[in-house]
Structure formats: structure tokens, C-alpha cells
Amino acid sequence: MRKSNKWVHILLGIASFVSVFPILWLLLTSFKPVSEIYSDTFRILPKAFTIENYVDVFTRSGGVFWTWFLNSVIISILTTVIGLILSTTAAYAISRFRFRGRKGITMSFLLTQMFPGILLIVPLYIMIDQLGLLNTYVGVVFAYLAITVPFCVMVLKNFFDAIPIEIEEAARMDGCSQLGIFWRMVLPLSLPGLAITAFYSFLTTWNEFIIAVTFLKSHDMYTLPVGLHHFVNQFSTQYHLMAAAAMIITVPTLLLFFFAQRLVSNRYFYKKG
Amino acid sequence: MKLKGSAWIAWIFLLPSLLTIGLVIFYPLAKEIRYSFTDQGQISFQHYIELFGSFFSSNSVFRDVMFQTVAWTVINLFLQFTIGLVLALLLHRIRKGRTIYQTLLMIPWVVPSFVGAYAWLWLVHDRFGFMNQALHKVRLPIFHWLDDGTITMLLVIMVNVWIGVPFMMITFLSGLRSIPTSLYEAARIEGASSWQQLTHITLPLLRPVAATATALGMIWTFNMFNVIYIVSSGGPANSTETLITYTYQEAFQNGNIGVASTYGVVILSFLIAFTLYYQRVLKANQNEGMYY
Numbered sequence: 190m191r192k193s194n195k196w197v198h199i200l201l202g203i204a205s206f207v208s209v210f211p212i213l214w215l216l217l218t219s220f221k222p223v224s225e226i227y228s229d230t231f232r233i234l235p236k237a238f239t240i241e242n243y244v245d246v247f248t249r250s251g252g253v254f255w256t257w258f259l260n261s262v263i264i265s266i267l268t269t270v271i272g273l274i275l276s277t278t279a280a281y282a283i284s285r286f287r288f289r290g291r292k293g294i295t296m297s298f299l300l301t302q303m304f305p306g307i308l309l310i311v312p313l314y315i316m317i318d319q320l321g322l323l324n325t326y327v328g329v330v331f332a333y334l335a336i337t338v339p340f341c342v343m344v345l346k347n348f349f350d351a352i353p354i355e356i357e358e359a360a361r362m363d364g365c366s367q368l369g370i371f372w373r374m375v376l377p378l379s380l381p382g383l384a385i386t387a388f389y390s391f392l393t394t395w396n397e398f399i400i401a402v403t404f405l406k407s408h409d410m411y412t413l414p415v416g417l418h419h420f421v422n423q424f425s426t427q428y429h430l431m432a433a434a435a436m437i438i439t440v441p442t443l444l445l446f447f448f449a450q451r452l453v454s455n456r457y458f459y460k461k462g
Numbered sequence: 463m464k465l466k467g468s469a470w471i472a473w474i475f476l477l478p479s480l481l482t483i484g485l486v487i488f489y490p491l492a493k494e495i496r497y498s499f500t501d502q503g504q505i506s507f508q509h510y511i512e513l514f515g516s517f518f519s520s521n522s523v524f525r526d527v528m529f530q531t532v533a534w535t536v537i538n539l540f541l542q543f544t545i546g547l548v549l550a551l552l553l554h555r556i557r558k559g560r561t562i563y564q565t566l567l568m569i570p571w572v573v574p575s576f577v578g579a580y581a582w583l584w585l586v587h588d589r590f591g592f593m594n595q596a597l598h599k600v601r602l603p604i605f606h607w608l609d610d611g612t613i614t615m616l617l618v619i620m621v622n623v624w625i626g627v628p629f630m631m632i633t634f635l636s637g638l639r640s641i642p643t644s645l646y647e648a649a650r651i652e653g654a655s656s657w658q659q660l661t662h663i664t665l666p667l668l669r670p671v672a673a674t675a676t677a678l679g680m681i682w683t684f685n686m687f688n689v690i691y692i693v694s695s696g697g698p699a700n701s702t703e704t705l706i707t708y709t710y711q712e713a714f715q716n717g718n719i720g721v722a723s724t725y726g727v728v729i730l731s732f733l734i735a736f737t738l739y740y741q742r743v744l745k746a747n748q749n750e751g752m753y754y
Contacts, residue, residue: 198556201552201559201567202563204545207624209566211570211624212573228590229595231598231599278475278478278479279475279478282475282476286469287469288473291472298483303681305706305729307685307729308726308729309487309491310713311494312493312494312497316490316493334482334486338479338483367471396574414574417576417577417580423695428590432584435577438574438577439573442574443569447565
């Protein structure tokens with residue numbers, strides 16, 4: 190090994206440390222007893238390792254954390270499934286058919302995928318309020334579709350573009366209907382694309398913060414990120430609970446990410462929600 | 463290449479998504495534009511006049527927010543780009559341990575941004591945070607991280623750089639991998655130094671990747687809400703508000719729907735202008751990954 194590689198390793202070591210440390214510190218905090226967390230003595234490792242923060246998170250207020258967990262799961266799955274139905278059909282249409290307005294529609298998906306949630310949150314809030322859907326699954330899922338569908342359409346269109354049209358023509362010769370072609374040929378052939386968009390939709394929704402904080406008002410409707418916010422905000426500073434809850438939310442995200450990254454090529458994987 | 467004469471089938475396929483997008487994106491957007499032109503139930507340009515008319519007066523919040531948005535975006539992008547590039551070049555040099563470094567370096571990106579932001583908020587907690595306890599331990603004066611406008615701005619930028627660097631790094635790394643090694647071999651035979659190889663082969667060939675990464679990094683930084691909202695809430699005294707966070711504050715803390723919508727329209731104009739520009743960048747680098 191060349192001598193200069195020593196410096197490469199030192200620099201990469203420092204960078205790795207910086208990138209891991211804040212989360213590592215949160216992890217350590219989550220295993221410290223309350224008396225150690227809120228103490229003026231500085232310790233790095235917990236003196237008395239404990240899981241009491243996790244137990245507290247899961248059992249407080251009659252186990253409401255499980256309700257938050259369930260809400261997160263329901264909302265994420267609903268958004269993923271509805272979003273996939275909407276975006277596969279749309280992507281297929283703009284990938285395969287030539288019709289008036291195709292360019293305009295493609296462009297509008299391309300443009301809207303850049304919109305931040307904040308741009309739409311004010312009018313959406315008023316609209317969903319008028320429909321009486323604030324603090325419901327439907328209201329939040331609506332808002333999430335605005336974020337996920339345009340991106341999924343653009344990714345899926347790329348996948349559909351790569352499927353040779355001759356396959357479809359052959360199927361048509363054999364008497365397959367348009368819907369049959371879509372369902373039996375195009376979708377199975379673009380499974381990696383479907384996997385990517387499903388992972389993306391699920392993770393984006395699972396990790397969405399501000400729409401959930403704004404739209405979900407009652408304690409029993411919170412998703413996990415709102416629950417976390419509820420532990421540490423201007424009225425409450427329960428960092429020990431926040432640390433434990435943060436770890437519970439993050440672990441599935443990490444697992445899903447590194448697992449999915451192995452499954453499919455990673456170029457589509459880096460959109461930050 | 464495309465199937466012809468079946469336009470109506472295309473519309474059937476498109477209908478569900480167009481209805482949804484219309485309902486959750488375009489209708490609200492139209493509403494927002496209308497709110498921005500409405501004052502006390504009347505059509506008016508009042509909000510725009512207030513925003514732009516007072517732009518040069520000493521107490522214009524709008525101007526401060528604009529300035530902070532530019533500073534936030536530019537500084538963030540510069541740091542993310544530079545650090546990401548350096549890390550990618552370093553990672554590319556080694557073989558042993560690359561996977562482990564890469565995994566560790568990706569963590570800030572993979573962790574949800576609000577969790578990252580809370581982790582940093584806890585690090586800089588005035589009394590029990592790691593930073594101040596460590597300072598105290600080595601007998602340095604402790605520091606109030608969120609009390610001074612400039613320092614808080616630097617802190618939130620640092621948090622966002624921490625989140626954004628991995629994306630830049632991984633993009634540059636994939637760019638580096640696509641450069642054929644034969645180029646370097648040829649250069650070495652010709653007697654080019656490693657510095658010359660870097661400036662004459664690596665960096666020029668990274669340009670298309672760099673353009674895409676910069677465009678995406680810029681959009682995400684401009685759009686970033688969670689970091690600022692959680693770490694500083696835009697404070698102290700609005701000094702870390704960007705267009706994005708201030709829109710939220712005007713709407714949901716101050717209850718000024720009209721003003722918030724006007725900020726929304728300003729954001730929308732930025733994004734449209736940027737998309738038009740981005741399109742040209744994409745055309746210049748046709749086969750680069752555009753839909754990350």
C-alpha cells in the first residue's frame with residue numbers, strides 16, 4: 190500500500206465519524222437513565238445501561254405509541270398503493286401513446302415533482318379543512334399523493350420506455366387486449382421500477398414531518414414523526430423519550446434502505462423526501 | 463415507434479392520475495394564487511405592493527428573508543459540493559474498507575431529515591447537550607448556540623450540509639466509476655502527474671454529473687424545511703427564516719393566509735424559472751440520471 194493512503198484513511202475516518210456521531214449520540218442517549226441524561230456530569234457511555242426509555246415510550250398514555258405506529262403504517266401503505274395505481278397508469282400512457290397534450294402533461298409532472306410540500310400546504314390545509322377531512326387518514330393521504338405521484342410517474346416512465354414495443358405488438362397479434370398487455374406484460378417486466386417507486390413512496394410517507402404535524406391534530410391520529418415532535422417542542426423537552434422514539438422510527442428506515450439498495454441499482458435511490 | 467390512433471385509451475389510462483393531480487396540486491395552486499391577490503375579500507395587489515414596495519426600507523422582513531434564502535442556498539451548495547467531491551475522490555482512491563466508509567458516510571442521508579435535525583438539536587442543548595458538556599469538561603466557556611443570528615445560521619447550514627453531502631458524494635462516485643481507466647493509463651505513459659490527471663481528466667469528465675448534482679442539490683436545499691423548523695424555528699428574530707419556512711410561519715403562526723400565499727407565489731416563480739434552466743442543463747447531458 191502506498192504511503193499516501195494513510196492520509197486518505199485518516200480523512201475518511203474523520204468524515205465517517207462526523208457523519209455517524211449525531212445519530213450515535215442519540216442512540217447512546219436513548220439507553221441512558223433519565224438521571225444521567227439530565228445531569229451536569231459529562232459521560233459518553235451510559236454508566237447504567239437501561240431500556241427504560243423504550244419501555245416508557247411504548248407504555249405511556251396507555252400505549253398510544255402503538256396507535257401512532259399503526260397510523261404511520263396505514264397512511265404509508267394507503268399512499269403507496271393508491272400512488273402506484275395512479276402513477277403506473279399515467280406513466281404507461283405518456284410512455285406509450287402519442288396524443289395531443291402529451292408533452293404538456295409530461296412537463297407538468299416534471300415540474301410538480303420539484304414542488305416542496307410547503308408550497309401547497311396552505312391551500313391544501315384550507316381545502317381539506319372545508320371538506321372536513323383534517324385530522325383524518327384521507328386528508329393526509331391526499332396531501333401525500335401530491336408529493337409522491339409526480340416523482341413516481343417520471344421514474345416509471347423511464348422504465349416503461351426501456352421495454353421494447355415489439356413485445357407489445359406481438360401480444361396484440363396474439364389477441365391480447367390493451368389492458369391485458371399492461372397488466373400481464375408491462376408491469377411484470379418493470380418490477381424493479383415498481384419496487385423503487387413503492388420503496389420511495391413508503392419511505393417518503395413514513396418520514397414525512399410537516400404535513401403530518403400540521404394536519405393531524407388529535408393525539409390518537411398522530412403518526413410517528415408527529416409523536417416525536419410531541420416529545421420535544423416549545424412546550425415539552427423530553428429528550429429521553431425523543432431519543433428512544435427516534436431510534437424506533439429510524440431503524441426500519443435504515444434496514445429498508447440498505448436492503449432495497451442491494452436489490453436495485455442505486456441511481457434512483459437518492460431522492461430526499 | 464409509438465402506437466398511434468388509440469388516443470382515447472391513453473386518456474383512460476391518464477384520467478385517474480390527472481384528476482388526482484388536478485385536485486391535490488393544480489386546484490390548490492390556483493387557490494393560492496387567488497389568495498395572494500385577495501385582500502379582505504377584494505381583488506387587490508396589496509400583498510405584492512407591501513412585499514416589493516418596502517423592499518428597500520430598513521425593516522423589510524421580505525428582503526431579509528430573500529437575502530437569507532440566497533445565503534442559505536449558496537453556502538450550503540458550495541460546502542456540499544466541495545466536501546462531497548473531496549470525499550468521492552478519496553473513496554475512489556482506496557479499495558480496502560471502501561464499503562464500510564461508504565455505508566457510514568451515507569447515514570446522514572438515509573436517516574429521516576427530521577431525526578437528523580433533532581439529533582443536532584440535542585447535541586447543542588444549552589445545558590445537557592454534548593457540545594456544551596464537552597466544552598465545560600475541557601474548561602472552556604459554554605456557548606449559546608441558538609442565541610445569535612449569524613451563529614445560528616451557520617449551525618443550521620452545517621446541519622443541512624451534514625445531510626446533503628452524502629448525495630453529492632455518491633453521485634460524484636458514480637461519475638468517477640464511469641471514467642474509463644484507459645485514460646489514466648495513457649496519461650501516465652505520457653508522464654502526467656496525478657494533479658494533472660485530476661485537473662485534465664477527472665474534473666472535466668465529471669462535469670455532466672456535477673451539473674445534475676448541483677441542480678438537484680439546489681432544489682432540495684431551497685426546499686428544505688425540517689432542519690430550520692426543528693433546529694432554530696427560524697429564530698432568533700427571524701434571522702434563519704428562508705422563503706420556505708417563513709411561508710409556513712406566516713400561515714400557521716401569524717395566520718396571514720394572504721401574505722403566506724404571496725410568498726408561495728414567489729417560491730413558485732423561482733421553481734418555474736429554475737425548471738426552465740434545469741431543462742437546458744438536462745438537454746446538455748442527455749443520458750445522465752435526471753429523475754433521482
